[in-house]
Amino acid sequence: MGNLQEKIYAKSPHFIQNWIVSLYNVLAYRKRYSGKYKHFINHYLKNRNLSVDQLNVIQANRYSEFVAYAKKHSEYYNKTLGGITASEDITNIAKLPIINKETLRSNYSGIYTIQKNEGIISKTGGTTGKSLEVLYTHDDVQERFALLDNFRGSFGYKLGKKTAWFSGKNLLSEKDINKKRFWKTDHIYNVRYYSTFHIHGKYLAYYLKNLIQYKPLYMVGFPSTMYEIAKYGLAKNIDFPENTIKAIFPTAETITDDIREVLEGYFKTNLYNQYASSEGAPFIFECKNKKLHLELQSGVFEVLDEENNPSEKGRLIVTSFNTHGTPLIRYDIGDQIELGTGTCTCGNNNPLVKEVLGRISDYIYSEEIGKINLGNISNALKGVKGIIKFQIQQDAIERLLVLIEKDETVFDTKYEEVFLKNLRDRVGAKIEIELRYVDAIPVEKSGKFRLIKNNIKDKIQNQ
The missing domain is CATH 3.30.300 (GMP Synthetase; Chain A, domain 3)
Structure with missing residues (x-):
């Protein structure tokens, strides 16, 4: 929201604020689900069970197209990659320089391939004190949501089904807090947004009571917030109704064994993890067998040790195919993962990930x-x-x-x-x-x- 909209929102009564949230979502969803979205969703539905050889061919072709695009449209990449022989060949990826967050911050204007008014701006949370501002093309955004919707849809989720969402939206007023009301509701799309800024022991009873009354089919968002609510319910012996939540989809934070055990145990459902990032990392998705898979159609994943040699466990360097506005090529995302071995019986033949180890700073x-x-x-x-x-x-x-x-x-x-x-x-x-x-x-x-x-x-x- 802009400053004027925020002022109008802040002065509006609760029921009007709910409708403002709904209107905001209508406008946002128009951008996400228009254009090539249907093409992308159909593509990923059709390609769910490709062999690893087929996935590797798609990845290599997309890599070649993406690097060529970046060299043509980004002044920075034209300069840094222009002198590298066969830089579009995925087998030569190790010859390309690794970039990091500071590289992006220092070279915004040279890296961007479009003007700000032509794309969609995404700002990272900036947990290290500095935020990033990346630009997506409309196609980038539509493809990223198609990937997410394909993943969540495999567990029954669909936009419009009743959902409890725990994200970084700061939507509450002082009146809400005084009334012990820690949520806003989008009545058009059946989403209730619970504040993640008021998770305090004295308020958790209100969160849990409302969650039980609301009866969402799905829970999405920051697992640390859901975890605090679940721990409160367990400590106070407040039973959560069975057969309510069909699945939990955590975002943005690392899932530890303890968090998974508490959430799945208390809410009596399954948690399905996924990995990406605000600046546009390619996706890692968890399947029905609770195994994590790289999504090779969304990018290239390199796992490197401290000497930048390939490793089974180490820091994650990504090249993301749906970041045309701010191309990410060999980007040090600041996370680390451990690769898995073998294959999975779920039908997804993408390589396995043993564990997403999270932020290197954690x-x-x-x-x-x-x-x-x-x-x-x-x-x-x-x-x-x-x-x-x-x-x-x-x-x-x-x-x-x-x-x-x-x-x-x-x-x-x-x-x-x-x-x-x-x-x-x-x-x-x-x-x-x-x-x-x-x-x-x-x-x-x-x-x-x-x-x-x-x-x-x-x-x-x-x-």
Whole structure:
């Protein structure tokens, strides 16, 4: 929304705000589902069960076309790729330079292939303090939504089916908060948007009660928010009705084993994960067998070690075929994955991914132990009751600050000792740990919650 629309929205009563949300979606969906959308959705439906050889041919052809397009329309890529022999040949991809977020920020005007008024602007959440502004062509957006809809549609989802959505939309007024109303509803498309900015222990009862009353068929969005609601329901012995939620589709955050177990157990359904990014990474989708697959038709995935050699586990470098407005060619997305082996019986012959390990910055560094990743840190709650939420901040190599929201009625010194021991088991005995109890741990501007905030990456890159 623009500034004027935001002012009108802020001053409108609740029921008018709901209709403004609906109108905004009508306009947004027009862009997403017009043009070539039907062509793309039919293409991906038809190509669901291609052999890996067929997928590789499509990937190689699309790579060639995409690199040629970038060289022709982007001043930056014309300059950086123009002197590389056969740069359009996918077998020569390692000859091309790797770019990163800072490259994009520093070269916007040279990288863009279209003017801002010709495309659709996407801004990343900027969890590292700086946001990115990328441009998509209309075809890019339509293809990306076709890919997503094809994935979710394989589990019964369709736009218009009742959905609870947890995203970074900040839609609430002070009146809403005073009335303990933490949602807005698009009545045209049957979507209720729940705020991810007010996930506090004193409000969770209202979220859960409304969710049970609303009876959505699907839940989409930030898993950390759904996780807090589910943990509250479990702690308070509030049963969630069976056969309500058909599937959960998390976005934007890493799924740990604990998050999956809690969400699937409490909401009595299956969670199907997917990976992409605001700036346009190619897709990784989870199938009915709970296995992750690269989507080769959407881009090229390179997994490299610290010396930039191909590896089974390492940092992810992507080339994304639906980023024509801001071409991503050998882009260091800042995430890491581990590739899988074998094939899947689901019918999808795309290569397997063992695990999406998440943001490279989502780790704690201990001189005694080394890097401790997000999954290990999240497991520090085993055997602990009464911690609603915690966040570890690292501003110095020798020290950790742990913010904790606690349930006063459950949490005691016994559980503090267990939690601290769990942390020590993971980070070692030498690093200093400060526990600080707070009323609320804020989410990021994007509405996401970060379990780990590592602010010393520059000091430990070579450790």
